[in-house]
Amino acid sequence: MTYGTGQISAAEPFPAAAGAALADRQLRANLHRATHTIGAKRAGVVAELPDWEQLRAAGAAIKAGVLARLPELLVELEAAATAAGASVHWARDAAEAGRIVADLARAGGAGGDAPVVKVKSMATQEIGLNDTLAAAGVTAVETDLAELIVQLAGDTPSHILVPAIHYNRHQIREIFVREMGDPPADLTAEPAALAEAARRHLRRRFLTAPVAVSGANFAVAETGTLVVVESEGNGRMCLTLPETLISVVGIEKLVPRFADLEVFLQLLPRSSTGERMNPYTSMWTGVTPGDGPRQVHIVLLDNGRTATLADPVGRQALHCIRCSACLNVCPVYRRVGGHAYGSVYPGPIGAILSPQMTGPGSVANRTLPYASTLCGACYDVCPVKINIPEVLVHLRQTGVDAARGRPSVQRTGLRGLAWLMRGRRRYAVALRAAGLGAGPLRLLARRRGRSAARRLPWPLSAWTRDRDAPLPPGQTFRDWWARDRPG
Amino acid sequence: MRIGLFVTCVNDLLFPDTGRAVVTILERLGHTVEFPADQTCCGQLHANSGYRAEALPLARGLARAFAGYQAVVAPSGSCVAMVRDGYPRLVPDDPAVAELAARTYELSELLVDVLGVTDLDAAFPHRVTYHPTCHGLRTLRLGDKPHRLLSAVRGIELVDLPGAEECCGFGGTFAVKNAAVSAAILADKCAAAAGTGAAYLAAADSSCLAHIGGGLTRRRAGVRAIHYAEILAATE
Missing domain, CATH: 3.40.50 (Rossmann fold)
Known part of the structure; x- marks a missing residue:
């Protein structure tokens, strides 16, 4: 099995990374405000559509169909795109995709003072393309406002849709003043002023860049058409001005027919930005003489997607259209933000995507399936019905099964508990013993006017560190039923 | 109606008052409540922690304990969700488990959907x-x-x-x-x-x-x- 590489593998276990994020009060305030705002917008526009559930079902069915016949659809896409004048390249992993793009960019005239302009793209973040291009002497300029903020700050994205969600506008102004090189002298933290500063900064790059790099939201197998949806118009500039256009496309981005876009162009903007329709939808099919780029390249990226496809339960993660609705409703993401997940794919979808794409070798990624309370809010909002809690539990089970035979305190404890629970008599005795054993604690608590325990010994101390623990009240339900029940 | 009470392990040990409350409510409505003593735990803790093999016998055991009941009630949304949503994935090939899933209700489902009551003649001035x-x-x-x-x-x-x-x-x-x-x-x-x-x-x-x-x-x-x-x- 070939697993993925790049910016999708955590360096630190989730609980440790999350603990650091929780300590940042500004981050938590920024996250709370932004996720609740976007989440409420989404809920409003989704409630407008009487056929939302049917749309979700259609989206899920189309994606499941794509995964069921991915090889033939990819060949169909390659044939159609090639016939329309595009060149199709195949990349096994992040390093291979990076090499292909860097070579194509240099051949297109990028390097030195001639930058590559970039459309916001998760696939290129995934493969760490900007670093690869820099190593090849090519400057990559992010042209999406939020990506530009993150790039200028020397940071990494923390949200799929809103990569700079962890900054507020005052912090953004500081980044611009410090890093932009040519900020307006009187720059304020007003959103319009910040956007105007970015616009002026980017305009010169758009006009001088010989090469653009994009991803694609959708790739239509029957026509070879690529689709990018965006809000700012920067994408449209990148896709039409430079002479060479290189698009890095995950192999799961396919839809079979052009007509399938009807479903996804309704699902995506409502789930993602909470808009009925996104402001810019760009579609291109190979090369059009006299219009747009003269060199059109498509880099089809595997990077662990085939490995993910091999798991019958886990493969539904590949339905994902990167809307990020699951992030905004997740109680865990809302408190810790994206960086704690150690991958460009954070939140609930990241917790099932990153470990599957990178394989069981990544110790830190193995903690991601546990980074969830299984509350199910993610599944409820997913526009393509990915049952994220189901996959999380499945990945936990796969991990536990793979580790059988190695000693573990948790396994010993849970196995012992399961043994007790398999026999009615020993179970009843154990419950009674727990009730009796807690007697002194009960007495102590009662003397202090409490019914709960404030501190318990290890391993129960993990519970009482943050909350009191209930104490068993002398008699179990079953003993009451058997002995003292009236009648 | 003869109703089987699945009290759940957490209530059995820590919150027996919750189990007693369910008995009170149903008996007040004139139903017969039984507590099959073979019941232990639904296995949710094990299954959701990744211990599928340990959860399996618990699921089968619960189905055995409640065989023959027309309705099973539990005062727990998550334990009922385990039986109804989790068991079909955990134990897809056991008809007894599937049958249990079909007639296990969370308390409010039993009261409102099955028994058709909402007013239980209760008083709680708080x-x-x-x-x-x-x-x-x-x-x-x-x-x-x-x-x-x-x-x-x-x-x-x-x-x-x-x-x-x-x-x-x-x-x-x-x-x-x-x-x-x-x-x-x-x-x-x-x-x-x-x-x-x-x-x-x-x-x-x-x-x-x-x-x-x-x-x-x-x-x-x-x-x-x-x-x-x-x-x-x-x-x-």
Whole structure:
């Protein structure tokens, strides 16, 4: 099995990374405000559509169909795109995709003072393309406002849709003043002023860049058409001005027919930005003489997607259209933000995507399936019905099964508990013993006017560190039923 | 009707009052409640922690314990969700398990959908806020059933809980595996509950209530966690 590489593998276990994020009060305030705002917008526009559930079902069915016949659809896409004048390249992993793009960019005239302009793209973040291009002497300029903020700050994205969600506008102004090189002298933290500063900064790059790099939201197998949806118009500039256009496309981005876009162009903007329709939808099919780029390249990226496809339960993660609705409703993401997940794919979808794409070798990624309370809010909002809690539990089970035979305190404890629970008599005795054993604690608590325990010994101390623990009240339900029940 | 009570392991050991409340409610309505002593645990803790092999015999054991009951009731949204939503995936090939899933009800489902009652002749003259726990809300889709039952209680003052539909941060082993995040989510839930001025926070899951209640008493928030069955069982 070939697993993925790049910016999708955590360096630190989730609980440790999350603990650091929780300590940042500004981050938590920024996250709370932004996720609740976007989440409420989404809920409003989704409630407008009487056929939302049917749309979700259609989206899920189309994606499941794509995964069921991915090889033939990819060949169909390659044939159609090639016939329309595009060149199709195949990349096994992040390093291979990076090499292909860097070579194509240099051949297109990028390097030195001639930058590559970039459309916001998760696939290129995934493969760490900007670093690869820099190593090849090519400057990559992010042209999406939020990506530009993150790039200028020397940071990494923390949200799929809103990569700079962890900054507020005052912090953004500081980044611009410090890093932009040519900020307006009187720059304020007003959103319009910040956007105007970015616009002026980017305009010169758009006009001088010989090469653009994009991803694609959708790739239509029957026509070879690529689709990018965006809000700012920067994408449209990148896709039409430079002479060479290189698009890095995950192999799961396919839809079979052009007509399938009807479903996804309704699902995506409502789930993602909470808009009925996104402001810019760009579609291109190979090369059009006299219009747009003269060199059109498509880099089809595997990077662990085939490995993910091999798991019958886990493969539904590949339905994902990167809307990020699951992030905004997740109680865990809302408190810790994206960086704690150690991958460009954070939140609930990241917790099932990153470990599957990178394989069981990544110790830190193995903690991601546990980074969830299984509350199910993610599944409820997913526009393509990915049952994220189901996959999380499945990945936990796969991990536990793979580790059988190695000693573990948790396994010993849970196995012992399961043994007790398999026999009615020993179970009843154990419950009674727990009730009796807690007697002194009960007495102590009662003397202090409490019914709960404030501190318990290890391993129960993990519970009482943050909350009191209930104490068993002398008699179990079953003993009451058997002995003292009236009648 | 002859109803089998699946009290759940958490209630059996820690919250027997919740089990007694269910018995009181159903007997007051004239039904026969039985407690098959072979029942232990549904296996949710094991299955959700990844211990599938350990959960399997528990699922089969529960199905055996409740064979022959027309209706099985549990005062727990998450245990019923395990039986109805989790078992078909965990034990896809056992007809006894599938049969149990089809006739196991969370308390409000049994009362409102099966028995067709909402007014239980209960009285509870206190201000109460209700937290819809995740598995009841999103897996069982209990909707407004608990609310309808509580609204019919004499003297009760029901107040909305801000951000009610967000998880309390319990999540089984999540509470200890990701203790800091769990505590951060809990802090917000406790603040929301305290802000309502309610004397009680009611819910349909004792494990979530143990977590929220433990947070409330640690903060001396002045709000008590209570299973809604105990409110429905209360009389003047």
